Amino acid sequence: MLNESPFWRVKLSFGRIAQLPRSLSEAEIRGLLVQAKQSHSAARVPRKRAVLARGNTQRDLINHYRPLRNLALVDLLFATGMRVGEVSGLNLEDFGVAESVFRVKGKGGRDRLAFLVDEQSRRIQQEHLEFRSGIASSSHALFLNASGARLSTQGIANIISQFRKDAGIERHITPHMLRHTVATLLLRNGVDIRVVQEFLGHASIATTQRYTHITKDHLVQVLRERHPSLGLRSIS
Numbered sequence: 001m002l003n004e005s006p007f008w009r010v011k012l013s014f015g016r017i018a019q020l021p022r023s024l025s026e027a028e029i030r031g032l033l034v035q036a037k038q039s040h041s042a043a044r045v046p047r048k049r050a051v052l053a054r055g056n057t058q059r060d061l062i063n064h065y066r067p068l069r070n071l072a073l074v075d076l077l078f079a080t081g082m083r084v085g086e087v088s089g090l091n092l093e094d095f096g097v098a099e100s101v102f103r104v105k106g107k108g109g110r111d112r113l114a115f116l117v118d119e120q121s122r123r124i125q126q127e128h129l130e131f132r133s134g135i136a137s138s139s140h141a142l143f144l145n146a147s148g149a150r151l152s153t154q155g156i157a158n159i160i161s162q163f164r165k166d167a168g169i170e171r172h173i174t175p176h177m178l179r180h181t182v183a184t185l186l187l188r189n190g191v192d193i194r195v196v197q198e199f200l201g202h203a204s205i206a207t208t209q210r211y212t213h214i215t216k217d218h219l220v221q222v223l224r225e226r227h228p229s230l231g232l233r234s235i236s
Helices: 026-043 048-053 058-080 084-088 119-133 153-166 175-188 193-200 210-226 228-233
Strands: 101-104 112-115
Touching: 026 058, 026 153, 026 175, 058 084, 058 101, 058 119, 058 153, 058 175, 084 153, 084 175, 153 175, 175 193, 175 210
Parallel strands: none
Antiparallel strands: 101 112
């Protein structure tokens, strides 16, 4: 008889279960972007000078600014794959208009550049910067809340949530899912994983490789639907 278990000092570790990134379908991301554009168009945001010429208050200016800000936020999250904290932390001087590039203060002090390669995204971000520059604020933040202070990560999440509801998308969507979505679509489109790693600002390629599980599932699904052997077997 033993008075105690011989295994009481043994520590077992089965490792942490790696959670695969959740991404949106192409229809869902398209619906989200369309909803943001429609909300902006419906508001008919006047240009900075037109608003100021009417003698509107600072609060009125912020209210006119909000639909454009929301569109710029959704567009930027998908166009650059930034983390929500990185977007919230952007300052006015971080957007280089001439080069269409953002200087991003990345996770763990790893700064990087985020490029806008789509002409529509460039127009949206430039229009937002122009309007934002006309709002007097003690904050240097690129994106402002209703009080004229820096827009928080929770504020960005609320904006995404509202667009999700307005677009009729049933499942819960977080800002980070836009980052996962653009990464997944880049890999599906044949972009080298090292490029995606740099795009996302990952310190390790192992982090980026999580997305390959999703793209492999897509590959298998496409092969099951379109592999030439399927047609050949029906000949006999």
